[in-house]
Amino acid sequence: MNSLTKYEDILISVIKEAQKYNVEFVEARFHSTWKLVAILNNGKSEPSISSETQGIGIRIIYDGVMVFASINSYDSIPQLIEKSISSAKSSKKLLKNPIKFSIEKSINKTWAAEEKENLKNIHIDEMISELNNIDKYVNLFSSDVSFPKRTLILSNSIEEKFYMNSEDSRILSRIPRVEFHSYLTAKTNGSLSAISIPAGYAGLGGTGGWETIKTFNFDLYIPEQLKNSSKSITSKSVKFDDGIDVIVGPEIAGIVAHESCGHPFEADRILGREAAQAGESYLDFDSVEKKFNFGTIEEIDKSEAFVSDDPTLPGSMGFYLFDDEGVEAHKRTLLQGGIVTDLLHNRETSFKKDIQSNASSRSVDYDREPIIRMSNTFIEPGDYDFDELIEDIKYGIYIKNFMEWNINDTREHQKYVGLEAYLIKNGNIDVNVKSPVLELTAKKFWSSIDARSKDLRFSSATCGKGEPMQGAPVWTGGPHVRLQNLRVGNHS
Amino acid sequence: MTLNHILSLLESKISSINCDDFSFMVVKDVEDLIRFSNNTITVFATTENICIEIYIGKDKKRTIGETTNLDEQSISNFIHSLSKQCDDSSINNDYTSLPSGPFNYVHKNITDDEPSISHESMIDHVEVSINSALKAGASRVSGSFTSSKSEILLKTSTGAELTDKSNTHLLNLRAFSTTNSSGHGLSCSSSIRDIDSENAGIKAGEYAKSSINPKNCDIGKYDILFMPTVAADIFQHVGYSASAFSVDAGMSFLTDKINEKVSSDKLSITDVGNPIDGICGRIFDDEGMPTKSTTIIKNGLLKNYLHNITTSNKYNVESTGNAGIIDPSCWNLDVSPGDVTFDEQLLSIQNGLLITNNWYTRFQNQALGLYSTIPRDACFVIKNGEISNPIHNIRISDSLPRQLLNIKSLSKQREWIKWWEVEVPTLSPSVIINNVPITRSM
Numbered sequence: 001m002n003s004l005t006k007y008e009d010i011l012i013s014v015i016k017e018a019q020k021y022n023v024e025f026v027e028a029r030f031h032s033t034w035k036l037v038a039i040l041n042n043g044k045s046e047p048s049i050s051s052e053t054q055g056i057g058i059r060i061i062y063d064g065v066m067v068f069a070s071i072n073s074y075d076s077i078p079q080l081i082e083k084s085i086s087s088a089k090s091s092k093k094l095l096k097n098p099i100k101f102s103i104e105k106s107i108n109k110t111w112a113a114e115e116k117e118n119l120k121n122i123h124i125d126e127m128i129s130e131l132n133n134i135d136k137y138v139n140l141f142s143s144d145v146s147f148p149k150r151t152l153i154l155s156n157s158i159e160e161k162f163y164m165n166s167e168d169s170r171i172l173s174r175i176p177r178v179e180f181h182s183y184l185t186a187k188t189n190g191s192l193s194a195i196s197i198p199a200g201y202a203g204l205g206g207t208g209g210w211e212t213i214k215t216f217n218f219d220l221y222i223p224e225q226l227k228n229s230s231k232s233i234t235s236k237s238v239k240f241d242d243g244i245d246v247i248v249g250p251e252i253a254g255i256v257a258h259e260s261c262g263h264p265f266e267a268d269r270i271l272g273r274e275a276a277q278a279g280e281s282y283l284d285f286d287s288v289e290k291k292f293n294f295g296t297i298e299e300i301d302k303s304e305a306f307v308s309d310d311p312t313l314p315g316s317m318g319f320y321l322f323d324d325e326g327v328e329a330h331k332r333t334l335l336q337g338g339i340v341t342d343l344l345h346n347r348e349t350s351f352k353k354d355i356q357s358n359a360s361s362r363s364v365d366y367d368r369e370p371i372i373r374m375s376n377t378f379i380e381p382g383d384y385d386f387d388e389l390i391e392d393i394k395y396g397i398y399i400k401n402f403m404e405w406n407i408n409d410t411r412e413h414q415k416y417v418g419l420e421a422y423l424i425k426n427g428n429i430d431v432n433v434k435s436p437v438l439e440l441t442a443k444k445f446w447s448s449i450d451a452r453s454k455d456l457r458f459s460s461a462t463c464g465k466g467e468p469m470q471g472a473p474v475w476t477g478g479p480h481v482r483l484q485n486l487r488v489g490n491h492s
Numbered sequence: 493m494t495l496n497h498i499l500s501l502l503e504s505k506i507s508s509i510n511c512d513d514f515s516f517m518v519v520k521d522v523e524d525l526i527r528f529s530n531n532t533i534t535v536f537a538t539t540e541n542i543c544i545e546i547y548i549g550k551d552k553k554r555t556i557g558e559t560t561n562l563d564e565q566s567i568s569n570f571i572h573s574l575s576k577q578c579d580d581s582s583i584n585n586d587y588t589s590l591p592s593g594p595f596n597y598v599h600k601n602i603t604d605d606e607p608s609i610s611h612e613s614m615i616d617h618v619e620v621s622i623n624s625a626l627k628a629g630a631s632r633v634s635g636s637f638t639s640s641k642s643e644i645l646l647k648t649s650t651g652a653e654l655t656d657k658s659n660t661h662l663l664n665l666r667a668f669s670t671t672n673s674s675g676h677g678l679s680c681s682s683s684i685r686d687i688d689s690e691n692a693g694i695k696a697g698e699y700a701k702s703s704i705n706p707k708n709c710d711i712g713k714y715d716i717l718f719m720p721t722v723a724a725d726i727f728q729h730v731g732y733s734a735s736a737f738s739v740d741a742g743m744s745f746l747t748d749k750i751n752e753k754v755s756s757d758k759l760s761i762t763d764v765g766n767p768i769d770g771i772c773g774r775i776f777d778d779e780g781m782p783t784k785s786t787t788i789i790k791n792g793l794l795k796n797y798l799h800n801i802t803t804s805n806k807y808n809v810e811s812t813g814n815a816g817i818i819d820p821s822c823w824n825l826d827v828s829p830g831d832v833t834f835d836e837q838l839l840s841i842q843n844g845l846l847i848t849n850n851w852y853t854r855f856q857n858q859a860l861g862l863y864s865t866i867p868r869d870a871c872f873v874i875k876n877g878e879i880s881n882p883i884h885n886i887r888i889s890d891s892l893p894r895q896l897l898n899i900k901s902l903s904k905q906r907e908w909i910k911w912w913e914v915e916v917p918t919l920s921p922s923v924i925i926n927n928v929p930i931t932r933s934m
Contacts, residue, residue, distance in 0.1 A: 036577075039818070041741060045582035046818050047547070047554035050574060054561050055541065068537040072560040073493060080540065087524075087536040087611045094615055094622075096532035124555075125580040149742025185742025185859050192859035194743055272529045275634035276666040277912045279851075279868075367539045404856035406887070408866050413885050413933040415864060417856045435856060439887070441933045467527060467636050467912060487934040491856060491889075 002110060002172040004030050004162040010056065010074055011164040017078050018060050019166060021085045025061040025101055027165035029324060030054070031366035034120070035157040038127035042150055043135050048124045055366035062088035064098025066348075070367035101347035102357050104327050106167050111321045112174040114314065115209035119156040119176050122210045127154045130213065137222040138184065145230035149185035149194075154178075156210070161324070169326035175319060177473060178212040179205035179460055186233050193233045197225045198459055199401035199419045200251055205460025205473070207319040215315075228400075232420045235432035237490040238397075245396035246438070246483045247389055247424070250457035252402055252416055253379045253478025258463070260442040261307045262377035264411035265334050265342075266360070266465075267349035269372075278465045279409025282442060283340065285353065294338045294446035303338030304382065304449040304481075311359070311375030317460045317473040318375030320362070325370060327359035334377075338446060346372050364470040371466050379478035382452025389451055389482045391427040397488055398422045398429060399436055415439040417491055437489035445483065453480035493562055495520055495645050498544065503647070505568050506546075509575040513549035513590045515648040517778060518542065522641050524611065526618050529634035531626070533618075536611070545778075546571065547817055548578045552587035556817055588805040592650040595782045597775045598766055600656065609639050609661070609684045617663060621693035625667035625677070628697025635665030639684070644774075652780035660771055661687050664911040666869065667696035673706060673882065675699020676721065676849040676869045680771055680910045680917070699848055703870035706884035713927040715844035715900065716888075717837055717874065722850045723827070724909035724918035725865065729853065729892060730761060731822035731916050733861070734788045734796070735814075736803035745861030745893055749794045755896035757792040760828035765813055770824040771910055771917040779815040783823060786812040789896075798822060825918040830902030837901055837924055839877035845930070846872040846879055850888070851913045861892030864931075889931045900924040 007030045018026035032054035039046035055072030058081070065088040069080050131152045138147050156178055163171040181203045186193045198204060204216045248256070263269065264281035270288075272280060283292060294305055310331040311320045321329055325347050332342050345353070346361035349372070363370040390398065399418035407414040416438045423430035458477035465472070495518045502516045525537040544567065546557045555578040559570045618637050625633045639661050646654045663679045677696030679688045718726070733744040746754065765783020766773040774783050779801050787795045799807065800815030814820035838846070853865040865888050873880040903921040910917040 041737075044584045044586060045553075046584070047556045048577055048581050049556050049558075049818075050577055051558040052561055052566075052570060053543075053558070065533065066535045068535055070537075070539045070541065072541055072543075073562060076540070080538065084536075084538060087538065090611045090615055091526070091533050091536050094526075094528065094533040094619060096530070099534075123580045124577050125582070128582050149740070151741040151743075183741060183743060192742070192747070193857050194855070194859040195857075272632070272634055273527075273534050275529050275668070276636060276664055367541055369535060369537060404854045404862070404864060406852035406854045406864060406866055408885070409851060409868055413866070413887070415887060415889075415931075415933075417864075437889075439931055439933050444934055467525070467638075469912075489931070491862065 002160055002174050004032060004160050004172060007162055011162060014056065014058055014077055015164060015166055017081050021062065023060050023062045025166055027059050027163065029057045029363065029366065030162040031057060031363065033157060033159045033365065035155065036124060036127070037153065037155045038124055038131055040128065040131040040135055040152040045128055053365060057363060057366045057368065059369065060084055060088065061099055063092060065091045065095055066099045068369040099348055100351045102350040102355070104347060104357060107169045107171055107322060107326050107328065109322060110172040113176060113207040113319055115176045117210035119158055119209055122156060127156065130154055134218050134222055138226060141223060141226045143230045145186045145188045145233055147184045148187050151183045153181045163324065163326055165326055171322050171326055173322065175207055176209055177205060177207050177317060178210065179203050180216060186230065188234055195229055195403060195419060197222065198251065199403055200255060200405065202251065203460035205317045206315045207317060208315055228420045231432045232434065235434045237434040238423065239490060240488045242487045243485045244488060245393045246486045246488060247396070247398045248481050248483065249400035250478045250480065251459050252399060253481045254459055254476030255402065255405055255416065256445055257307050257379045257478055258374060258377045258474070258476040259407045260411050260414055260445065261335055262309060262374040265344055266372045267343045267345045270343065271349060274465065277467045282410045282412045288340050288343065292340045294443050304452055305335050305338040305446040306380035307335040307377065308333050308380055309344065309374050309377045313376050316376045316458065316475045318475050320375065323359040323361045324363045325357065325361045327357045329359040332358050344372050344374065362472055364472050368466065368468065368470045371470065373465065373472045374463060374474050376458065376475035376477065378456065378458065378476065379452065379481060381454050381456040381479040384451050384453045386453050386480055389453055389480055390424050390429065393424045394426055396424040397433060397436055398424055399438065412442045414442065435491035437491055438486065439489060440486065448483040448486060449481055450484050451482040455479050495643060498542070498562065499645050499647060501564060501567055502544065505571045509571065511548045511550040511575065513649050515547045515590060515646065515780065517545040518645045519545065520643045523638060524614060525636060525638045526614055527636045528618055528622065530632045531622050546574055548574050549587065550578055552583045552585060553578050553581040554584065554587065555581055586802055586806055588801045590648050590650045590779055591781050591801055591811065593652060597654065597782045600766060600773065600775055614639055617687060617689040621663060621665050621689040624690045624693025625665065625697035628694045629669065629701025630667035630697040631670045633665055633667045638662045646776060646780055648780045650780065654776045654780065656775050658682065658773060662910060663687055663689055663692055665692060665696050667700040669700045669704050671704055673700055673703040674869045675703065678911050680908055682771055699870035703882035706882040709883040709886050709930060711931050713929050715841050715924060715926045716928045717841060717844065717846045718923045718925065719848045720907040720920040720922055721909050721914070722847050723923040724914045724920040725850055725853055726895065727761060727825055727827050727918055727920060728914055728916040730788065731763065731825050734798050734822065735820050736797040736799050736807060737819040739797055740803070743858045745859060746794055747859065752794055753792050754794045754893065755789055755792045756899035758830060758902055759789055759896065759899055760787070760791055761789045762787050762826045763798060763814065763822045763824070764826050765823045767824050767826065771908060772824060774823055777813045777815040778817055781811050781813040781815065783813040822916050825916055827906070827918065827920045828902065829904050829906050829921050832901050832903060834903050834905060834922055837903055837922060838874065838879070840901065841874045841924065842876055844874045846874050863892060864889040885932055887931045889929050895925050895928065898926045900926050
């Protein structure tokens with residue numbers, strides 16, 4: 001049941017009020033987010049955090065100018081719309097390219113992510129109890145490594161939207177989410193290492209009710225991560241010769257798919273709309289039309305670079321069925337055999353390419369404009385078992401996950417520093433390796449893949465973009481991926 | 493509904509629940525934003541938001557709530573739900589009651605003649621910045637101009653009834669040459685009179701023009717002259733690490749280092765709650781304590797962490813007026829000026845680099861401050877005290893403690909920095925750091 005149906009009259013009044021000004025397009029989105037957060041810091045409960053944000057976000061195209069307005073005090077909506085139209089008129093002198101939208105069909109739908117146990121029935125004490133159990137796993141963990149500092153965070157949220165536009169679309173949605181993060185400081189022989197579980201400042205997260213927390217399997221997952229992280233922290237760094245084979249785990253495959261395929265494939269970045277903030281792209285529309293690829297023709301025939309973005313994955317953090325421009329979502333195939341096959345579009349960028357939008361537009365709150373976002377971006381699985389991936393490697397490295405990463409603003413030059421990593425010797429996993437560094441270009445990564453495993457795993461992440469900043473829930477994922485002939489450094 | 497009306501409503505509703513401590517904060521933000529790219533406007537955004545933040549403490553249990561649902565019944569329901577949530581929370585023996593005054597609050601220097609900026613005037617500023625960048629040699633310009641007004645009312649169970657107002661104007665732009673070399677410019681202030689859109693545009697345009705045809709740079713260690721935009725990013729991470737919450741959580745390289753040497757003697761950093769010409773000043777924190785100036789680093793020695801009431805009680809010191817109920821955080825960072833000019837800094841480098849902007853700073857190990865960041869926009873080689881050829885595609889892979897100890901000089905001239913990458917308003921000089929490791933992709 002969506003709690004926003006009572007706001008229908010307000011949304012209709014917004015559309016009608018804007019239409020008095022002969023606008024080309026208007027949409028109104030009533031957007032509410034309920035959230036409850038429990039935090040345990042070194043075994044002590046921090047104040048619980050409860051938030052209920054709600055309000056209306058309005059977008060209008062007037063004489064080719066896009067204006068966005070948001071408000072949570074509804075008696076002054078007419079004045080806000082008048083002010084926005086006035087802003088559009090004043091902005092006309094800065095407008096070089098009038099904004100238009102692709103024509104999309106009207107939608108009248110109500111949809112919701114599956115939710116068995118309503119998150120609003122889960123009280124804070126139950127959430128704290130989960131965190132206390134995790135803290136016990138950490139305290140019971142026995143090794144040379146102790147974890148004297150521990151911050152554990154559990155968050156339940158329900159996001160509801162009621163979307164309406166001047167083209168008769170009317171869409172109600174409801175997405176509950178559960179997410180876990182933890183930050184630990186490990187101590188061994190007086191030395192400190194700050195890590196996260198999951199690694200890479202990522203989370204365990206999914207769409208669904210309280211039943212989602214069972215899928216995290218804390219009782220197995222946390223002790224295993226503590227054991228593996230402890231071995232990594234106490235391991236030694238290794239100096240490698242250039243040109244070794246590397247296997248990256250699903251967490252690294254996922255972040256690479258997100259950072260150096262998903263982001264540069266956002267059509268608004270390619271057009272320069274994020275240039276002063278989240279940056280641009282190594283792609284341009286001309287190169288995409290000429291089938292931009294990551295290798296020579298000969299290499300393309302055997303390329304193993306396949307990346308998709310799929311908002312319709314049930315249970316995923318980036319799950320949605322209709323985007324915030326009222327367009328029906330479907331899976332997007334971004335990279336197929338090393339060749340760019342699709343980009344992420346909204347109605348503005350798809351108009352410029354004379355195509356239909358592929359429903360990539362999302363907003364994270366009522367006071368944020370919808371912009372192009374990834375959903376769940378991942379390297380597609382292959383047909384190898386993990387053992388088959390490593391059996392031919394005489395001397396290489398398996399980098400399972402990471403902590404530090406970054407990428408330049410056109411998304412070519414990237415760096416991933418491993419947390420859990422192992423030498424591979426004669427087809428077998430050998431000793432742990434401390435903080436191996438992959439620092440390479442997008443072309444080098446995507447053209448060096450020669451095999452992918454069958455397994456496909458996802459991590460929960462928050463993707464940052466836009467101004468004001470919008471942190472969007474996503475999954476990043478992939479299989480184990482083998483790359484040939486790379487340079488691997490070590491952290492100085 | 494006026495803010496005072498909401499405050500009265502909150503007072504009447506809170507009286508129906510039992511608690512030991514409470515505070516309300518009612519915040520009204522009105523913000524106009526122009527985003528532009530390729531010399532054309534992409535969106536004009538106006539937001540008018542009122543947010544209520546509530547803190548309740550009882551029986552050594554605490555809860556925080558935030559709502560933007562302003563109807564009377566919803567507010568009443570929200571307070572009762574928070575009260576129940578507080579009952580269901582766990583006891584924390586670090587519980588500390590809200591501070592009791594009376595306190596002296598330094599009143600702000602926002603004069604009544606501070607002009608409010610019209611939409612037309614904002615558009616004029618954007619137009620001037622674009623045209624200045626184009627005239628300076630750019631072929632396309634992107635950026636944003638934000639103008640916001642904020643009003644905050646705070647009432648606590650211990651008698652504080654406080655009001656604060658602030659204005660913020662942020663112009664940030666990036667200019668590109670025909671070959672996609674780029675430069676960054678910004679201007680930020682609490683007064684629209686101080687926004688220099690022309691110079692921000694000229695700076696971005698000149699950097700874009702002068703960084704055409706960049707070359708690759710050998711990996712290795714360099715003495716680097718960081719412009720204030722980059723230095724501010726480095727120093728904001730010192731500010732984050734100075735939060736007592738970050739220290740308690742193990743996410744700080746400053747843990748257990750009070751009164752120890754953490755930087756070059758030349759460096760002093762102070763958190764200033766309400767700087768005279770600052771951007772986001774506050775006269776009180778979220779617990780009703782007066783904000784003040786707190787020395788974080790003095791001539792190389794770590795002097796203080798930033799505290800709220802709870803962390804100050806744990807550390808047996810006074811609150812520094814930096815609440816956040818959970819996480820004390822810096823307001824504005826004032827980095828001490830040095831005794832040399834920018835030109836003298838340049839002349840002092842025989843073989844080094846000049847880096848004008850950066851982004852994407854991420855840590856491998858926050859407890860040790862191991863991190864990397866990516867120079868963005870114009871970067872140059874410095875040879876024999878002069879700016880030489882532009883370079884690109886490099887990365888700084890270093891440790892924050894090492895960098896602070898290897899500061900060679902700070903400039904006399906300082907600049908307020910706040911933009912997409914630098915969230916904490918920071919008054920920063922340009923800085924030379926010796927032997928900074930530079931890496932790049934294969």
